[in-house]
Amino acid sequence: MKKKVVLVTACGNKKEEKPRPAGELYKSARIRHLYRKSKELGVPFFILSAGYGLVSGDEMISPYNAVMSEERCRELEGEIAERLKAYDVIVYYRGGARKDYLDCIKKVAEKLGKEFIVFGYGNMGDIGKLGEVLKSLGYAFR
Structure with missing residues (x-):
């Protein structure tokens, strides 16, 4: 059975000034590269945002100013878990x-019992x- 894989990375501090898809809002070369590669490879891509929680790279969001903390993580856990429960493997690019x-x-x-790769x-x-x-996870490319 093919594993359902998702790619996740953290948000970035520098942002564009107007609402954009999350994968384009952040000025981070890391985020923009992963967003483009996720499209090329056909793998779902999410950004862990202290302001919005876990957002799809294609989801429209507005600029904000927030940084992740233990408290903020606790506030977002349920929403993050809901978005990740359909996947078997979470690949996190640090x-x-x-x-x-x-x-x-x-x-x-860990709470979801998902395989986690960093x-x-x-x-x-x-x-x-x-x-x-x-590829090592058995992900089938488009």
Whole structure:
């Protein structure tokens, strides 16, 4: 049986000034690269936002100013879990994102009993390995 895989990353601090799809709102090269690759590979892509919770890369959102904390994560847990429950494997690209985002998504993944894969380090290290990571999970590309 083919596993249902989802790609997640943290939001970014710098944003465009007007509402846009989440994958285009953040000025982060990490987010924009993952958004484009998710489209190419046909893998669902979400951004963990301290302001909005877990948003699809295609979801229209407005600029905001918020940072993830343990308290904010607790507030968002139910909504995040609801969005992730349909997937078997959560692939989280960390990049240089704050640890609070990783801790939050990991906590939800554990509560859901989902397989959880983390890769990527600062300065977008390993971002080019997304295809390899997905392939190793048995993800079928378009």
